[in-house]
Structures are given as C-alpha cells and as structure tokens.
Amino acid sequence: MTSVTTNLQDGPAPVNALEVRGLVKHYPGVKALDGVDLVVRQNEVLGLAGENGAGKSTLLKALVGLVRPDAGEIWVRGEKVKLRSVVDAADHGIGMVFQEQSLVPNLTAAENIVLGSEGAGVRRGIYRWDTMRKLAQEQLDKIGSHIDPLARTDSLSFADRQMVEIAKVLRIEERTSNPPVIILDEPTSVLESAEIETLFTQVRRLREFASVVFVSHRLDEVLDVCDRVSVLRGGQSVGEVPTAGAEPADLHRMMIGSTGSDDHYHEGLAEHSDEPARPRLVVKSMSGSTFRDVDLEVRAGEIVGIVGVHGSGREDVCRALFGAEPTLSGEVTLDGEKLDLSGTRGAVASGVGYVPAERKIEGMVGPMSVADNMMLTKQKARCTGPMVVPKKQATLVDQWIERLSIRTPHRGTQIGRLSGGNQQKVVLARWLVAGDIRLLLLDHPTRGLDIGARSEVYRLMRELANSGVATVLLADSLEEAIGMSDRIIVMNDGRATKEVSCPSGGKPTPLDLVKEMV
Template identity: 80%
Template sequence: MSAEGVVAQRSPSVVLEVRGLVKAYPGVTALDGVDLEVRQNEVLGLAGENGAGKSTLLKTLVGLVRPDAGEIYVRGQRVRLRNVVDAANHGIGMVFQEQSLVPNLTAAENIVLGCEGPAIRRGVYRWATMRALAQEQLDKIGSTIDPLARTDSLTFAERQMVEIAKVLRIEQRTHNSPVIILDEPTSVLEPSEIETLFEQVRRLREFASVIFVSHRLDEVLDVCDRVYVLRGGQSVGEVRPADAVAGDLHRMMIGSESHEDHYHGSAVTRDETPRERLTVRGLAGAAFRDVDLDVHAGEIVAVVGVHGSGREELCKALFGAVATTAGEVTLDGERLDLTGPRAACAAGVGYVPAERKVEGMVGPMSVADNMTLAKQRVGCAGPVIVPKRQNDIVDKWISRLSIRTPGRRTAIQRLSGGNQQKVILARWLVGGDVRLLLLDHPTRGLDVGARSEVYRLMRELAGTGVATLLLADSLEEAIGMADRVVVMSDGRIVAEVPCPPDRKPSPLDLVKEMV
C-alpha cells in the first residue's frame, strides 16, 4: 500500500499535522524533526527568528518543497504534497510574504487563477462572471479595489489584499474546511487595514483553520489561540497567548534571556553645528512636489505618511530611480546627478528598497556577487575581479553583520529574508564611501533579533557621519530611530517633528499631521 492514504488514529479536531519533518540543504539543515499540529477552527501562530525554519516549513505544507523525511497528515490521512495545486486540492492555501501575483493580469484574473470555475466557458473568459467571483472575495475583506485594475498599478498593500482574496477562493476547491496560511500578512498594512485583516482572520476561524506568521510578536499573541516556537529548525515549545507576553516568545526564539528590542541606543555624538549633507530644494516629480528637505551628517530623518503620500517616490527619486521635473539636490554642497542609479552610486548614495526580492537582489546569484554588485571595483584589480580580494571583503561583512549562510557562494535566494536584507545592506558598506543611505522599510519581515541588528548598524553608520533617510515600518520605529520625523501628505511635506531622546513624540502626534 502506498504511503498516501494511510490513516493515522488522531483526534477529529486535528486537521493538519506534521511529524518529524526534515529538510536539509548543502551546509544547512532547515528543518530538523519538526512536529506541528493544527486544530479545527483555530488560529495557530508560528514564531521564530529569521533562519529558524518557518519559511521552509510553510513551503512544505503548500507543496513547494519536498521534505527529506517525516510525515504530513491532512484530517488523519497521510499525504504527499507534490505541488501547490495538490496542496490546494487538500484544502491548504497560502498568502506569501513576498507575493505571488502575476503583475500584468487584473486583480480579478489573479484572484480566480487556477480556480476559474464558471469564469471560463470553452476556454474563453466570461469577464462579468470572473469580476463577480473576484468581487465576492474582495467584499469579504472590505476592500474597495477595482477587480479589473491591473495588478502592477496597485500599491504593495493593495496587492497584499488581492493575495488574501485569492487564497480565500480555496473554499471552492474542497468540501472540507480549508487551512489558510498567512505569512507576514501585515508587514506593509496601515493600522486600519491590519484591523480589517484581523477581523477577517477571526471570521476565517469560524469555518477554517489558520496558520498565522508574523515577526510582530504582539500581533501573534493578539490574534492566535496557540503559538508554536521554532529555533534552529526544531520545535522548541508551545505557548498559550493568555499565559504569555512577547518577551516570553522572544526568550524561546533565541534560547536565552530576553534581548531588549530597543530602537535607540546611546545618542550619537555630533558637533554642535553639524554640517548639512543632503539639501533638497523645490524637488518635484509625478507623485510629489515642492519638497524642501535637509539632512545633516550623522542624522537619521524618518519620512512618514499614508499610502499615496509620495514618500516612496521621493526616496526613489533621490536615488535616480524615479524622474524629477523640477528642483535641485546637493550632497555635501555639490549638485547630485539624479539621471539614474549609476550616478547616485558613484556619488556615495545607497538605497535599500522595500521589495528586496524584486528590486534589491538577483536571486540566483551568490551572496558574494550580490554584496559587491554596486561596488565591484572593491574586488577588482583594474577591470579584472580578483577572487581572493572579493572573498576577503565578503567574508568580513558576513562576519560583521552575522549573516547566516552556508557560504559566500550560496545563492542569495536560499537565505532567509533577514539574511538577504543584511546582504543588501552590506552592498552599500563594502566600498566605505556611502554618504547618504536611503532605507525603504529596511526591517520589513525581520524578526526582533534581526531588527535590533539593523538598528545597531544604522546607529553605527550615523556615528561615522552617514546621513540616513528612513521610511520606517511603523510609526513607533520612526519615532524610536529618528532624530527628526518629516510628515508627507498628498505629495508635500506638511510637518517636521523633532525627536530628541528625552522628548519623543507619540504616534498620535504624527497621525494628526498625516491625515
């Protein structure tokens, strides 16, 4: 008898179970005997540092990764999940952290993709039916997105809502209650959108089971019934939110006493009259206008605003990635060439984009090649790459930033999200000539330990005189890390709020300016 179809004697309340799951890659064991149990009508939290094995575990549950050993049971029946369709047929669907939509299709096409049903007749789309099916799912999450809007015209947060609507279509694929996996679903959502999502999660609990993954431990404790903690590819414990606080989870995640996740360490010592490093006057583009901004050497300035405020476009414009129509920008008194990223790199400007897998890295390329991509000269003698020189530089930054990788020649796409982000940050440090660092949500998707390391690095760079423009992941992060906060609304700067260490503003102070 084949392995598939073997029935385990388990409680009817258990809808999904993994036993002794193992998955190894060259130089690293991602899963080392993981056990996990998902019960009917519950929200199960999954917590762990970057590299703990969460992503690999989730990918095995949706058929993207085949384990080397171990067993998976769905409603007591042992199964082999060969691909995403196979997992969906067993009622398992996932909202991916890095998104899996087809950008040149409409939201409606993405939502029904692979589960078109009555939306297709004789191989031809029935557009009215497809739109109605998509609208049904969007209505469930309170979204106002036009189902016929092209996906690449939507913001990141709007695309995330389309992802959630898409996975809800799994209800039409199975007669059993589904298992919905939400991998970092709140990473780019506004507070009001997060509450809408949580309402949807609570609704899902009524007819489905949910696996909820977030690095924001307070969210995990708020919305989940139980929480599993992974460390080093192993299950290290189960926590009931009613009996725990975020610090308890963090201690289990790192295997030691709680590491304080503070934003700001010791204040950076500066001259009484710090020199202006970045000066922006009258800058305008398609999504912003009349921008005047100064950032001093060694200063961290956070830019906050709701979606559509223009802050992301401003950040890209300063890197030459978005065209400007008016204004002038100077760096240390010299006019900054905004004609393209190449000129910005040459001038000592670094940029860490929000969507690292799309804009920040080349997945199949190695850690070493990604790290030196913008500063290839550091590993060269003339026009020729000198492997030993490149290796020495890469090894230095792997060690300094504690990048967890099997080796410098490992493809960056095999690293966890937090370690990928460290490689991208290191890209701007290997040359030693960065003067202005543009950080667009640099801690998105990072666990508390990795976030603290990024904060520490930002402070170290500020101490060496690097000017930083930060698009924070939350208002709390902006307030905690910044020396000043600039508020944008409708493409313009509408307020500037000082953030001295002893007199930090509250999030409400900023919200009043944002709306």
C-alpha cells in the same frame, strides 16, 4: 509562564485540521528542519513564531507542496498525505498568502484571484469578463477592499497587491468541501493600521469555518489574533503557548533562548557631533508625479524618518532621491554639489545607497551568490586596475560576512537560500564594502525580519550614523520611526507638512504623528 512542549499522543483524539510529525529537510550545508512537529486544530488560529532561519519558511513551503521533506509525515484531517504541488495542497484545502507575493504582474487582479479556479469565468477557453469580475469582487468584498478587479496587478501598490493575495487564497473556500487551512505568511508587513484591523477581522471570521496558521515577526500581532503560538528555533519545535496571558517577551525568550532587551533601538549608541554645521543632503521644492514642493535636509550622522499614510508619496520621494523615480522640478544637493537624479548610476557614483522595500524583487538577484550580490554596485572594490582579483573579493566579502554576522554556509551560497534577515544584511553590505557611502536611503529595511535581525539592523544604522553617514528612513512602523530617528518629516497628500524633533528623552508618541498624517 510555563511553556508546554508539543507531544503527539496515540489513541482516540479529536481529528486535527493539520498535523506535522517529525519533518526533516536538508539543504547543502544547512539543516532547515530537524524533526519539526506541529498541530493545527479545527477552527483555531495558530501562530508560528521563530527568528529568521528558524525553519518557518521551509515548513510553510512543505505544507503547500513547494518543498518535499526528506523525512516525516504530513496529515490533513486524519489522513496522511503527500503534497507534491500547490494545486495538490489546494485540493486538500490548504492555501497560502506568500510573504514575497506570488501574483502574475501583467494579469488583472481578477485573473490573479481566480487563477486555476476560474469556473464559470471561462467558457470554451474565453474569459467571461463580467463573471470574472463578479467572482473576484466577491473575494475582495470579504476583506473590505476597493481595488478595481480589472486593474493590472503591476499598477497596484505593494499593499494593494497584498490584499489581492489574500482575496486569492480565500477562493479556496469554493475549491473544497472540507474546512480549509489558510496560511498567512507575514500578511501585515506592508499594511496600514486600518488595513491590518480589516485583515484581523477577516482572520477571526475564517476561524468560524476554517483553521488558520498566522506568521508574523510582530509578536504583539501574533498574541492579538492567535489562540496558540508554536515556536521554532534552529529548525526544531521548542514548544507552544496559549496566547491568553502571554507577553511578547515570553515568545522572544523561547525564540532565542534568553530574554530580549527592551532597548532594541540602541539609542545609547548615537554619538552626534556638533561639527557638521552644514546639512549633507538639501532638497528644495522637489516635485514628482505623486509629490510636490518637498523640502528636506539631512545632516551627516543624522537619521531622518519620513512617515505618512499609504499614498502620501513618501516612498516615491525616497526613490526619486536615488534616481529611480523621475522628478519634475526642484534641486537636490549632496555636500553642496548638485546631485544627478537622471538615473541610479549617477546617484551611486555620488555615494548614495538605496535599500528597497521589495527586497527579493529590487534588492537582490536570487540565483546569484552572496558574494556576487554583495559586490553588484561596487565592482571596483574587487578589482586591481581593470582586472577582477578573486582573492581580493573573497577577503572583502568574508570580512563583511563576519562583521554583520551573516549566517551563510559560504560566500558562494545562493542568496535566495538565506533567511530574510540574512538576505537584508547582504543588501546592506552592498553599500558598505567600498566605504564611500555618504547618503543611505532605507525603505522599510526591517520588513519581514524577526526581533533579533531587526535589532542587528538598528545597531548597524547607528554605527553608520556615528561614522557620518546621513540616513533617510522609511520605517516599518511609527514606533520604529520614533525610536530610530533624530527628526521625523510627516508627509500628507504628497507634501511634507510637518517636522517633528525626536530627541532622546523627549520622543513624540505615535498618536502625535497620526494627528499630522491624516
């Protein structure tokens, strides 16, 4: 397959929906964009691919007015524009569904959907709730969502909030008379299969009257729903390909400059020993508000996946094992000792680590440095007696930056400036710096990561298992759960209903699990 590098030519040509010409953006120690070119044609779905840190997020933020480029031009429907804010971009018909979500949690779904474009929903400064609900319902109906428009946003699941995000950006149809440009940044990262197919149906509908920029690290999704794919690497445009006849390996080759390995789950790294006869984690009849009578065992050096459809209770089980979700009954022991689940402090003190699904909300403090985020839960590791020793902290942090290949200008760089994959590696390192972790709870640890960053996380998980860490995994996909787990627990309607063995060479298929999940 031959890749075609994008060339912007002078002379008469069809007016494109959106053009980026030579965009440049610098941050301290980082050149995020280095002369990026991009063309989005009318009535097409353009995929945007690249590894974490390739410049995708910076480019998208520039297109919706959140980042002002240092050089270069943005053209919308043949007109050169300056996009100084999200409102400015919306006025030009550009809207975006953000990967990390941009909803106001204490407002209703309806308020979020019409925020900034309430129209008839407000009269003399007072909400007309019947009208607000109707306006929001119109958008929710487009994507087949059954969310109550008057439900508070913070009461919704992550997946439901993502559907609200999508409904919100579709309001741009009413805001502009021009064909809109809709940017979808990792819209499927927390959606189930049925919801993904609903979204793809909506994306194909959008193509009839709009242009779409679709970003996903799931390369098979990009090839499924897009007409063309433009690839970034190291802040530069490296080419574009039509999706017809293309394979994920073709895109991966362009993203990293070489062919990716099919063995990205690193099964060969697992070296399980018969020595630990007794399970490390034992859960007996644990019940909570969304799950009941859950039994679970995880041995030292074992990775146990938990799968289930949205609402099965698996996320709450994971949080309960960290003391972040209350339990009503049951007993949990770690290496034969009762585990205190009254709060997260007791779990951490017992050697339990937790990587949450919502990395930027629960897993890190954006304005703080890489070093401070890495040391948040292991303060004693940087102290001698009661005193913090800066040199000791610096040495420890630098060791983990090197070991995990964390791409950061400096340990003092704000973690919020790093790519998603590097942020995730810092969150993982937080539980490893003191070397006393016994149980690691991973809730969608590869969410939003490109194939290269996911592969690095998989390798680290295998290394931790080989060192004796017991791991509970809530995977990003059934394929990931199957590829990484030694055993899989299926949850259905709040109960653990089936245990499936996953030996090397005898793995179940996704269909085998789906039959048990529904």
